[in-house]
Amino acid sequence: MPDRSTRHATILEVAREAGASKTSVSRYFGGERERLSPALRQRIGEAARRLGYRPNQIARGLKGGRSRLLGMLVADIRNPYSIAVMHGVEQACREHGYSLLVANTDNDPVQERTHLSLLASYRVEGLVINAAGHPTHELQAMAEQGLPLVLLDRWLEAFGADGVGLDNALAIDMAVDHLHERGYRHLLFLSQPVGLASPRQQRWQRFEQRLSEEPILHGERHDPALDGSAVDAIISAFLARAGRPAAVLCANGNVTLAATRALQALGIRLGEVGLLGIDELDWCSLVPPGITTLAQPTETIGRAAVQQLLVRLDGSEPAAPPRHALFPPTLIERGSTRLPGPDHDKETP
Amino acid sequence: MPDRSTRHATILEVAREAGASKTSVSRYFGGERERLSPALRQRIGEAARRLGYRPNQIARGLKGGRSRLLGMLVADIRNPYSIAVMHGVEQACREHGYSLLVANTDNDPVQERTHLSLLASYRVEGLVINAAGHPTHELQAMAEQGLPLVLLDRWLEAFGADGVGLDNALAIDMAVDHLHERGYRHLLFLSQPVGLASPRQQRWQRFEQRLSEEPILHGERHDPALDGSAVDAIISAFLARAGRPAAVLCANGNVTLAATRALQALGIRLGEVGLLGIDELDWCSLVPPGITTLAQPTETIGRAAVQQLLVRLDGSEPAAPPRHALFPPTLIERGSTRLPGPDHDKETP
DNA sequence: TTGTAGGCGTTATCAG
DNA sequence: CTGATAACGCCTACAA
Numbered sequence: 001m002p003d004r005s006t007r008h009a010t011i012l013e014v015a016r017e018a019g020a021s022k023t024s025v026s027r028y029f030g031g032e033r034e035r036l037s038p039a040l041r042q043r044i045g046e047a048a049r050r051l052g053y054r055p056n057q058i059a060r061g062l063k064g065g066r067s068r069l070l071g072m073l074v075a076d077i078r079n080p081y082s083i084a085v086m087h088g089v090e091q092a093c094r095e096h097g098y099s100l101l102v103a104n105t106d107n108d109p110v111q112e113r114t115h116l117s118l119l120a121s122y123r124v125e126g127l128v129i130n131a132a133g134h135p136t137h138e139l140q141a142m143a144e145q146g147l148p149l150v151l152l153d154r155w156l157e158a159f160g161a162d163g164v165g166l167d168n169a170l171a172i173d174m175a176v177d178h179l180h181e182r183g184y185r186h187l188l189f190l191s192q193p194v195g196l197a198s199p200r201q202q203r204w205q206r207f208e209q210r211l212s213e214e215p216i217l218h219g220e221r222h223d224p225a226l227d228g229s230a231v232d233a234i235i236s237a238f239l240a241r242a243g244r245p246a247a248v249l250c251a252n253g254n255v256t257l258a259a260t261r262a263l264q265a266l267g268i269r270l271g272e273v274g275l276l277g278i279d280e281l282d283w284c285s286l287v288p289p290g291i292t293t294l295a296q297p298t299e300t301i302g303r304a305a306v307q308q309l310l311v312r313l314d315g316s317e318p319a320a321p322p323r324h325a326l327f328p329p330t331l332i333e334r335g336s337t338r339l340p341g342p343d344h345d346k347e348t349p
Numbered sequence: 350m351p352d353r354s355t356r357h358a359t360i361l362e363v364a365r366e367a368g369a370s371k372t373s374v375s376r377y378f379g380g381e382r383e384r385l386s387p388a389l390r391q392r393i394g395e396a397a398r399r400l401g402y403r404p405n406q407i408a409r410g411l412k413g414g415r416s417r418l419l420g421m422l423v424a425d426i427r428n429p430y431s432i433a434v435m436h437g438v439e440q441a442c443r444e445h446g447y448s449l450l451v452a453n454t455d456n457d458p459v460q461e462r463t464h465l466s467l468l469a470s471y472r473v474e475g476l477v478i479n480a481a482g483h484p485t486h487e488l489q490a491m492a493e494q495g496l497p498l499v500l501l502d503r504w505l506e507a508f509g510a511d512g513v514g515l516d517n518a519l520a521i522d523m524a525v526d527h528l529h530e531r532g533y534r535h536l537l538f539l540s541q542p543v544g545l546a547s548p549r550q551q552r553w554q555r556f557e558q559r560l561s562e563e564p565i566l567h568g569e570r571h572d573p574a575l576d577g578s579a580v581d582a583i584i585s586a587f588l589a590r591a592g593r594p595a596a597v598l599c600a601n602g603n604v605t606l607a608a609t610r611a612l613q614a615l616g617i618r619l620g621e622v623g624l625l626g627i628d629e630l631d632w633c634s635l636v637p638p639g640i641t642t643l644a645q646p647t648e649t650i651g652r653a654a655v656q657q658l659l660v661r662l663d664g665s666e667p668a669a670p671p672r673h674a675l676f677p678p679t680l681i682e683r684g685s686t687r688l689p690g691p692d693h694d695k696e697t698p
Numbered sequence: 699t700t701g702t703a704g705g706c707g708t709t710a711t712c713a714g
Numbered sequence: 715c716t717g718a719t720a721a722c723g724c725c726t727a728c729a730a
Contacts, residue, residue, distance in 0.1 A: 008707095010706090010707055011708065012707075022707090022708080022709090023709085026707095026708065026710090030708090055708075056706095056708070058706095059708045059709090060709075061708090063707080064708080
């Protein structure tokens with residue numbers, strides 16, 4: 001009886017039990033059963049069952065270099081967006097016979113580097129990366145070694161890797177158009193600190209561009225820290241300055257949360273001041289009269305990430321130029337972008 | 350130049366480059382640098398850096414049987430509870446030098462079995478299991494092979510494994526006591542279909558017990574499917590039958606969501622009919638006047654799970670009896686359990 | 699302090 | 715169709 005370490009049957013034991021050779025057993029589990037005589041096939045099958053044998057992926061990976069592992073680096077595992085995408089990634093992995101090694105970094109650039117090399121040490125065959133910082137150097141090195149990478153949501157400038165994410169320009173267009181149609185004329189764009197994060201930058205820039213193109217709209221943008229009461233101040237100052245009808249456009253779920261809180265604190269009913277958020281979260285339908293959102297096709301994005309990796313892995317396109325797959329959001333209209341009408345119509349449930 | 354497969358430097362190449370032996374290089378990276386002469390140490394370090402060498406965990410795990418991998422089986426990766434716990438698990442793993450292999454099963458018992466054996470094939474050293482179904486057979490086999498297991502949240506009867514989770518009886522006690530104190534006398538316990546899921550069973554049972562002990566309380570329980578409008582019907586029927594002051598006690602986050610929607614649809618203000626949910630979600634503070642919840646110490650639970658695995662792994666307690674670690678929830682009081690007072694006091698923000 | 703020689707479980711190559 | 719045998723990259727006695 002084994003002491004403490006898990007005792008697994010090996011291919012050799014199965015071979016002995018079945019009166020066959022390692023090779024045949026290997027073939028049996030390597031998807032070449034047809035090449036074995038029915039008799040042998042059955043003996044091996046039974047022996048394996050009797051011994052509870054499972055091929056050791058680790059050993060397998062050692063020989064062939066195929067770990068059958070994909071890695072995913074997540075900046076913040078508690079972010080619903082990341083999770084939703086991860087779900088898509090995980091599904092796609094499963095469908096293609098891969099397992100997923102997840103590394104969460106809690107937005108810490110140091111852990112980002114650490115985990116990156118950790119994933120590398122497990123010889124993952126590809127990497128989905130959602131980094132907070134800019135581990136450009138590490139990534140560059142990995143890419144040069146031939147490891148397929150795909151950047152999720154945010155991509156680093158001047159770094160030629162594949163990427164997947166939301167079509168940010170389109171999203172801003174849809175948001176601005178919707179608010180415009182609904183009669184809002186003064187728009188406040190609220191973002192988390194823009195810094196270098198590319199999606200924030202892109203949304204921000206597109207918003208500016210739209211403002212300049214349509215002078216009928218008046219707008220401001222701010223990127224406060226969300227932890228204090230800065231948002232309250234910004235919103236009330238904006239309203240005082242800009243006049244109505246005004247709306248707040250939130251660059252992501254966190255901001256939407258903060259803005260909703262702020263509007264509640266200011267005693268302002270949603271809709272009276274418009275509110276539109278990028279990212280759909282389950283509470284958005286709950287806060288009366290419902291918050292209008294642009295939902296990201298998170299599952300699709302996750303699957304697309306894996307697809308990109310598989311294309312590279314496939315090897316048919318040895319070194320195709322980097323490809324960015326952008327996906328459109330879906331507008332979910334709710335009461336928060338419905339101006340109280342002249343007849344004070346109640347919203348329909 | 351390598352064709353397509355990622356090319357990694359091996360220990361042998363480093364050894365040659367440094368003019369040393371494999372052994373010395375192995376020692377260098379195996380945490381025995383002190384045993385090398387400063388000269389050798391430096392040569393190896395430089396050679397390794399030059400070649401971009403990283404020890405291959407896969408090969409490492411093959412020899413010693415230490416994959417440095419922990420596995421986590423998650424029934425529903427999109428459930429915030431699972432995520433929160435996973436965050437704790439992941440942190441604890443990291444702190445102890447393990448990586449986490451995550452397998453999501455989308456509540457599918459078939460995938461549960463599949464993924465279980467998949468995790469086994471990667472020779473994970475321990476397993477955190479949050480299963481929807483009852484893969485008792487597979488788990489039994491793994492446990493007997495000496496693989497440390499810890500059941501998360503729900504445990505299977507008559508299966509002697511470690512477990513971690515919420516102290517469900519205490520949670521129900523806290524909920525009932527709170528509602529009682531706040532003046533609610535008629536309680537409706539709402540759960541998802543109880544079936545065999547142990548936490549639902551436990552909460553359910555404890556609720557019954559409390560009712561029988563305190564005849565001053567009147568209560569009912571239901572476990573409707575949450576997809577239709579069944580919840581609306583149940584709640585309005587209950588209110589008609591039971592009278593006021595009445596409150597709804599929700600067994601988990603999903604139920605709280607459904608109940609909140611139902612109360613909104615019925616045009617009932619929260620508080621007027623009490624609402625208390627087990628599980629804290631970020632929207633609970635947003636729906637006016639805030640939903641009172643019992644927050645689970647999810648992070649703690651996740652870390653505790655890993656702790657249990659490490660104890661088993663440690664080997665100091667070869668086959669100690671199964672241990673269940675239960676943790677108390679935290680009551681977060683909000684407006685949904687505040688009866689409108691005689692003076693119609695506004696809640697304080 | 700350093701090096702040599704297995705062996706971990708599997709697959710791939712080459713004979714039979 | 716089947717089976718030896720040599721890698722794969724690393725670790726661990728054992729020897730020098």
